Amino acid sequence: MSVLRELGESFVSFLRILGDMALFLLRLVMYTPRGLLRFRLVVHQVHNTGALSLVIIMISGLFVGMVLALQGFDLLARFNSEDALGTAAALALIKELGPVVTALLFAGRAGTALASEIGLMKATEQLSAMEMMAVDPMRRVVLPRFLGGVIAMPLLVAIFTAIGIFGAWLVGVVMMGVDAGSFWSQMQANVSGDEIFEGVFKSVVFGIAASLIAVYEGYRAWPTAEGVGRATTRTVVLTAVSVLILDYMITAALL
Amino acid sequence: MxxxxxxxxxxxxxxxxxxxxxxxxxxxxxGFSGFMGGDAYRVTARFDNIGGLTTRAPVTMAGVTIGRVEAIEFDPERLNARVTMRIDGRYDQIPDDSEASILTAGLLGGQYIGLGAGGSFDNLRDGDEIYLTQSAIVLENLISRFLFQQSQEDQDD
Missing domain, CATH: 1.20.5 (Single alpha-helices involved in coiled-coils or other helix-helix interfaces)
Known part of the structure; x- marks a missing residue:
C-alpha cells in the first residue's frame, strides 16, 4: 500500500508543479508587452544567453555536421548514392539535430546560468529586497531572462544549422570528394520551406520550454546553497526530457 | 559605459x-524560394496510377523545373487520380496537346511530372486539362510482367 501511496503522492506533486509552471508562464506572457518596453534589460539577457553561447554552439554545430557527413557518406556509398549526402545532412540538421542539440546545449550553457543566478539572488535575499522596494522581481529579474532566452534560441538554432551544413560540406565535398554541384542541387531540390518552418517552429517551442524551466526552477529554488544546486540540476534534466518529448510530438504533428 | x-x-x-x-x-x-508567389496558372491531368508522386513534386519540361504539383485527389467517378499542377506564369506558351508523364529521378530520387511538348498552336491556359498522360511505372508491375513473359517463353520452347 505504501508504494501506491508514494506513487500517488509523487503524481500529485507532479501535477502541482505542472500547474504552477503553467500559471508562471501565463504571468510571464501577461507581463511580456510591458517587459519588452524595457528593452535594454532584454538586450542584456540576449547577450548573456545568446551571444555568450555562440562559441560552444558554433563548435558543436561544426562537428555535428562533420560527423553526420562522415556517417552519411559511409552509409550512402554502399548504395552508390553519395550525391544524396547534401540532402541527408541538411534535412537531418534542419529538422532534428539543429533544434534538439541546440536546446540541450542551451540547457547546459544558458539554462543552468539562469537558474543558478535567479536561485542565488533568492538565496541572498536580493529578490526580497526588491519586493521591499516595490520592484516586482518577476518583471525586473525573471521576465527579461525569459524573453532573452526565447529570442536567443531560434537564432542559435539557425546558426547551429548553418554551421552544421558547412561542416557537412567540408567533410563531404572537400574531404570525401562528393561532387559539389550535386551536393547543393540535391539539397535545394529536396529541402522545402515546410522543413525550414518545422525547424524554426521547433526552435521557438524549445526556446520557450527551456527558458521557462530555467527561470521557474531558479525562482522556486530553496534559498540555500543545496537548493540552488538542485535547481540547476533539475533545469538540465527537465529541459532535456521535455525537449525530447516535445520534439516527438511536434514531429508527429507536422509530418 | x-x-x-x-x-x-x-x-x-x-x-x-x-x-x-x-x-x-x-x-x-x-529550391525555388519565392517562385510560387508570382503569377502562376493551374492545369490538371488524370493518371491511372500516380505511384509515389507527392504534392510539391516538381513539374519539369526538358528537365527544367517550371512548376510544382499542388494537389492530388482521387476521382471517385472516373476511378483515377486527378493531379493539379501550378506552373510558373513565365512559361505560358506550352502547347495544349502536350503530354504529362510521371517519372522518377534516379534510383533513390522522388517522382516528378515531366511535360513533353506537343505540336498544337494553342497554349495551355489556367484550368485546362492535359489529356495525354502516362502513369508512373510501378516496379512491381514491371517485374511481374517480366516474369510472366519469361515463363511464357519457357512454355513456348
Missing part, C-alpha cells in the same frame, strides 16, 4: 549572425 558597449556589440553580432544563418537556410538550402 564601456561595458554596455561590449554587451550591445556582442548582442548585435549574435543577432546579425542569426539572421544571416536564417537567410542562408531559407535561400540556399531550399
Amino acid at each position: 564601456q561595458q554596455t558597449r561590449t554587451v550591445e556589440l556582442g548582442t548585435g553580432l549574435f543577432v546579425f549572425l542569426g539572421v544571416v544563418a536564417l537567410f542562408f537556410l531559407t535561400t540556399q538550402t531550399t
